[in-house]
Amino acid sequence: MSTINSKIGLLMVFFCLAFVSFANAQQRGGEQKEPPTYAKLLEDMDANEDGKLEESEVKGPLKDEFTKIDTNEDGYISEKEFEDAPKPSGKRK
Template sequence: MKNCKLRMSVLALGMTVLVSNSSFGQPGNGQDRKNPPTFKQLLKDLDANEDGKLSKDEVKGPLKEVFTKVDTDEDGFITEKEFENAPKPKKRERKEKR
């Protein structure tokens, strides 16, 4: 009887470790990569005056760095059409694991 309880305890502990390890592990093979934001998402997050376009003062991050390239009509704002026609960012090269 004691032997059976010991086996059940070890089995329960092993199952707990297995389940917790798989649910808290890192995502594999890049399946959970973050997609770039849509223009609607950028408006929601960055358009402070809610005019439906993004000024250089409103944007930040990589978009701010390429603002003049995206603002093709040079009016100081990025519209949805300009955003959709913007050049896509280059993918970063991955470092090889050693």
């Protein structure tokens, strides 16, 4: 009888852990982040605080697409260039 109770207890613990893990994964996956504003990017990335974003200061997808976004090829991404830039498609990693 105690073997059966032990198995049932272990099974209940397993299902509880599985449920908590699943619920936690669902909660994190459902969060949608808003894209950053140009002002937020300046705040986070403008290392020399000149009010401009140059290629050496940016990181992530913005750095990968710098030449496409810098349409006037002046070496900086202006607010207008940032606003006119194509938005990434698909899910983020």
